[in-house]
Amino acid sequence: MIPLDSLEVGWFAVFVFLLIGYAILDGFDLGVGMLHLFAEKDEERRLMLNSIGPVWDGNEVWLVTAVGALFAGFPDIYATMLSAFYIPIMILLFGLILRAVSIEFRSKQPMKGWRWAWDILFFLGSLMISLMLGVIMGNLICGIPLDANKEFIGTLETILHPYPFLVGILSVSLFAMHGSIYILMKTEGEFHDKMRRWTNPCMILFLIVYAVTTIATLIYMPHMVETFRDRPLFFLVAIINILFVANIPREISRGRDAWAFISSALNIVCLLALYAMGTYPEIIRSVNDPEALSLTIYNSASSKSTLEILFLVAFIGMPLVIAYTLVVYYIFHGKVKIDPHSY
């Protein structure tokens, strides 16, 4: 079994925790970002944007900190990943910039053209971020060619496979569904009823892409399946995952939007868990010689003393982070209201 006493595993767990936090929290921001363009009226868009208004920025910090945690704990993985996926990373950064400035700038002027332009950019930014995160993750599942110095030796074509794009579309559909459920939770009245009609297409899209991705993984990514063959207990996670997905429409039909949102969040946890189980302990798989050249959490970690310091940082810092995340969500809980300080 997994040796939980090792520092590398522990820090990897912290990293995964940050990543899950990011996917759940910023996931709905990205989903709302992609969906808000489909709302027709300015008030409706404002309601959607202000449902994420006070929190999206803090949610993005989970990604910033996850990347920082990767740099600190696994510098080789950080260096190889970012230099190998140069173009996808640049598109991701472009998306992050677009999203941050368009939500901020949009509300500063009332002109119709101005708002439309920023809405389109906000949509594109959210879409690019979701797609690129998936493409990078898909490539990590496929693996990339590496040399003995842990350097990427492929070209741009090497990372432009259909499978990573499929994972990209999966993450787009996942976040769109997650965002549509979040909107349900944060709105009321007529607009809420309208939003209820949006969740179904989002869920159907997600289920189709999820099914296709699963089939493709089973056929083309045999190494992902090995762990599950060796440890049948892990298969339970896949079953639990399906149960959470199935629970979402059930809760929505009963009008329990918050429970639907929690199911959706747990769906994300399960998906990331399945990914991690399939690839562990490799983070960057080498296609040319998986046994010798893959970057694992063991051969790419920082020194013991650095990992110990990092644990201290996480031990002091993470409870604080969780505390003020809860405080902020508590203060802004309930249905969205537009006031003079809103976007």
Next chain:
Amino acid sequence: MDVLTLARFQFALTIMFHYIFPVLSIGLGLIMVLMECIYLKTGNAAYLRMAQYWTKIFALTFAIGVATGIVMEFEFGTNWATYSRYVGDVFGSALAAEGVFAFFLESGFLAILIFGWNRVGKKLHFFSTVMVCLGAHFSAIWIVVANSWMQTPAGFHVVGEGLQARAEITSFWEMVFNPSSVIRLIHVILGCWLAGAFLVISIAAYYMIKRRYLIFARHSMRIGLLVALLSCVLQLIAGDQSAKVVAKYQPSKLAALEAIYKTTSGVPLTLYGLVNSKEERIDQAVQIPKLLSFLSFGEFDAEIKGLDQIPKEDWPNVSALFYAYRMMLAMWGLMLFLALIGIYLSHKERLEAHPWILRAMVISVAFPQIANQTGWYCAESGRYPWIVYGLLRVSEGLSKAVTANQILASVVMFSAVYLILFLLFLYLLNEKVKHGPDEAEKDDSSPYHALHHLVEETVHDPAR
């Protein structure tokens, strides 16, 4: 162009553009805390409106600061992968600490600061403002610690050889408190305070010229000037101490900043001159004898190492550094002058009778920005050819897997995006300034707002 030049250009472009905004956030953070604190103490609603106004400006600078800052965190890996492998063990922990301790604090409480005026009581709101200000300062701490380690590495040992070599921490606290980190941090924070203070001074002076929102402008001006003067005076000490550390630990940087080609004793301080890099001397120099030796080492006859101590191919760009350094000092002089004269005149209540001083104040927003940019240029370019001083060369830190075309494409992308961003920033800032502070809140649904209307009627404003 080769990969190295492009990668260096891209880093310079993205970091210099980014650095316009966090300095404003840190400086305005302090000023917002002061304003809201005065509001809580006195109950004067004018200060509440000031706090709200500057919060909106803060939100704008913060948004662009975050958007451009996230680029930096990825760029270490995309363009400088070998450097990242080398320093990850040391540098990474500072970056992770920055995320955990600073960014979460800042962004979490920012939500309450910006959107929470009607949601929380005034004490909790003030607490959030303080937390955002602290978070902004914390973020400066960790990144300056990491950068100072690159200037004066300490608390580590090098493990492995060739491409496998990397620095590993031996003592965390020695790494954090390396010889230059504390003084450079103070120097940087004071630079941020100046940036915030002069933004406030500039906008307040603009309103005074236009004779609009005068009460708001006078109050803001006073706070801006006080912060500016205090920071200018402290910066004199911090700058001097910082230069002493450079003299001790980075002799080649000092030699380049002062264009000292030959190692000599009793070196004069060059106030102004033209660098003649062909004949390796300074033309038309205005100098104070022996002062540089004294300032650097406390002795008038101390020897200062010249550029002759290092191979010529390792020389930094001497003339650019020489001028940049003097530009920074000149900006400091201008800021001190404006702060002193501004305080004197506003004390005598005659500031508004001097339109030329006010006009100078309007453009003074650029002074700290120029000083910050040139100062960092000196710090970073003066370290050339090292990316980590004495350990790793800039050319060795590059990513092996990245091609020139990839970097060129991203340089084009960033240049275009940043240009548009900057124009939009100026446009929106201008709109905000023209719009002015809200005279009074329309929304009085919360007890917080109901209160300050009452307060407003009872407070007598002497300036009216």
